[in-house]
Every structure is written in C-alpha cells, then in structure tokens.
Amino acid sequence: MRMILAATLAIAPLAIAPLLAKDNNSVKRLNEAAVVFSEIMATPDKGIPEDLLARAQCIVIVPSEKSAAFLVGAKYGKGYVSCRRDGGWSAPGTVIIEGGSFGFQIGGSTTDVIMLVMNRGGEDKLLSSKFTLGGEASVAAGPVGRTAEAQTDLQMRAEILSWSRSQGLFAGVALEGATLRQDLNDNAQIYGRKLDNREILTTSVRLPRAAGRLIAELDKHPAHEHASASTGASQ
Numbered sequence: 001m002r003m004i005l006a007a008t009l010a011i012a013p014l015a016i017a018p019l020l021a022k023d024n025n026s027v028k029r030l031n032e033a034a035v036v037f038s039e040i041m042a043t044p045d046k047g048i049p050e051d052l053l054a055r056a057q058c059i060v061i062v063p064s065e066k067s068a069a070f071l072v073g074a075k076y077g078k079g080y081v082s083c084r085r086d087g088g089w090s091a092p093g094t095v096i097i098e099g100g101s102f103g104f105q106i107g108g109s110t111t112d113v114i115m116l117v118m119n120r121g122g123e124d125k126l127l128s129s130k131f132t133l134g135g136e137a138s139v140a141a142g143p144v145g146r147t148a149e150a151q152t153d154l155q156m157r158a159e160i161l162s163w164s165r166s167q168g169l170f171a172g173v174a175l176e177g178a179t180l181r182q183d184l185n186d187n188a189q190i191y192g193r194k195l196d197n198r199e200i201l202t203t204s205v206r207l208p209r210a211a212g213r214l215i216a217e218l219d220k221h222p223a224h225e226h227a228s229a230s231t232g233a234s235q
Contacts, residue, residue: 026186026189026210027210029078029079029080030080030190030210030213031214032063033063033079033080033214034213034214034217035063036061036165037061037214037217037218040112040165040170041220043170044145044146045145045146046144046145046170047144047145048114048142048144048163049143049146049147050147050221051147051224052116052143052161053116054221054224055118055223055224056084056116056117056118057083057084057117057118057119057120057122058084058116058122058123058126059081059082059089059115059116059218060080060081060095060113060114060115060117060126060180061079061080061112061113061114062077062079062080062095062097062113062114063079063112064077064110064112076096076098077097077111077113078094078096078097078183078186079094079095080092080094080095080211081093081095081126081197081201082214082218083117083123083201083202084223085201085202087222087223088215089218089219090200090201090202091201091206091207091208091211091215092190092200092211092214093187093195093196093200093201094182094183094187094197095181095182095183096180096181096182097178097179097180098178098181099177110166111164111166112164112165113163113164113165114163114165115139115163115175117159118158119159121137121159122137122138122159125137125159126180126197127197127198127201129182130179130180130181130182131179131181132177132178132179132180133160133162133175133178133179134175134176137160138160139158139159139160139174139176140157140158140160140161140162140172140174141161141162141163141171141172141173142161142162142163143161143172144163144170144172162174162175182197184196190208190210190211191208
C-alpha cells in the first residue's frame with residue numbers, strides 16, 4: 001500500500017506539470033498584452049490617439065512572443081480581445097490571428113499588433129467564431145499621435161483600425177487578408193471551461209485574476225460620454 005502511495009505521489013507532479021505550464025503561458029501572455037498596451041499608450045506623440053480609443057467598441061491586443069510570433073512566413077499570433085461594458089472593459093477572450101501582411105517587419109523580428117473595433121458592425125463580426133479582415137470586416141491603418149485629426153475618409157469608414165510595433169517602430173498597418181478566430185482551448189485554461197468569446201464579451205463573466213493587470217490598464221482609458229451611441233450609429 002505504501003509503495004502504491006509513494007508511486008502515486010511521484011507520478012502526480014509529472015501529470016500536473018503540463019497543466020501548470022499551459023496556465024503559466026496564458027498568464028504570461030496576458031501580462032505581455034498589458035505591457036504592450038501600456039508602453040504604446042505611454043508615448044502619446046507616437047501612440048494610438050486617445051480620442052479614437054475613447055470611441056472604440058472593442059480592442060484586440062496581440063503581444064509578440066518567440067513561441068507564437070509574427071515571423072515572416074509564419075504570420076501567426078495569439079492575443080486577447082475586450083469590449084466596453086457598463087462603462088468599463090469586459091473580461092478578455094482569446095483570439096488567434098493568421099495570414100495577411102503585417103507591414104514593416106525586418107527579417108525574423110516579432111511584431112505586436114493592436115486593433116480597435118470602431119462600431120457595432122465590427123463588433124458583431126469580432127464576436128463570430130472566425131472572420132477575415134478586409135473581407136467580412138473593413139480594416140484600415142490607424143493614425144498615430146495625440147489626436148485622430150489625420151484620419152482619412154477610409155479610416156473614418158473602416159470598422160477596424162490596426163497598428164503594429166516591430167523593433168520599437170509603431171505605425172498604422174492595414175491587416176488585409178488576415179483571419180481572426182477565437183481560441184476555445186486558451187479560454188478554457190483561463191476560465192476553467194470552454195467559453196466562447198461571445199459569452200465572455202457580452203455577459204457578466206467573472207474577471208479571472210490573471211487578466212487583472214490587462215483590464216486595469218485598459219480601464220485607465222474610459223469611453224467618451226455617449227461614445228457607444230455614436231459608434232453604433234456609424235455603421
């Protein structure tokens with residue numbers, strides 16, 4: 001009996017280790033998303049215009065990492081989406097982005113990507129299980145700076161605005177042809193069950209502790225008064 005118990009105790013850490021590794025990866029990526037957003041918004045002259053962010057319905061943040069980076073040829077990344085709910089930001093859902101052009105990459109450098117979903121039409125597409133940027137949803141390179149005065153007609157009409165940062169350079173880039181899809185497996189790691197993004201982003205799902213830092217950073221940037229009404233009317 002003692003031998004069986006000893007063997008069980010010896011095997012248990014080996015069985016648990018892969019699960020802990022997955023959880024740690026999810027926590028690490030959530031923290032990386034928070035850092036990416038914080039760093040970009042800390043440089044107002046070279047970041048996302050605050051007035052655009054205040055009008056956005058949702059945000060997608062894809063931090064670079066060597067195991068799932070935007071490498072030339074691979075064009076794959078994993079990140080998170082959050083939408084405005086009751087004056088704040090929702091718990092995050094996991095997304096995977098694949099294909100498309102990510103702009104000014106140099107060699108095998110990794111790239112951080114941020115997207116703002118500017119109206120209800122774009123949000124509806126984001127809540128689907130999978131959609132194509134530039135196909136089902138219009139996308140344009142976002143302006144950089146303190147205000148959005150430099151927006152073109154294309155940017156004003158786009159459902160989604162996108163930016164990327166590679167080797168410290170941050171600029172707007174249109175992710176034409178890229179696909180965005182939800183990741184139920186990563187959602188399960190964060191929430192303990194396979195929630196789809198629509199449920200996470202539109203209902204009162206409890207914020208997991210691992211996502212606290214990311215949502216705290218987003219909550220530093222509140223919506224303009226009546227922003228939801230105006231973006232909803234801009235479809």
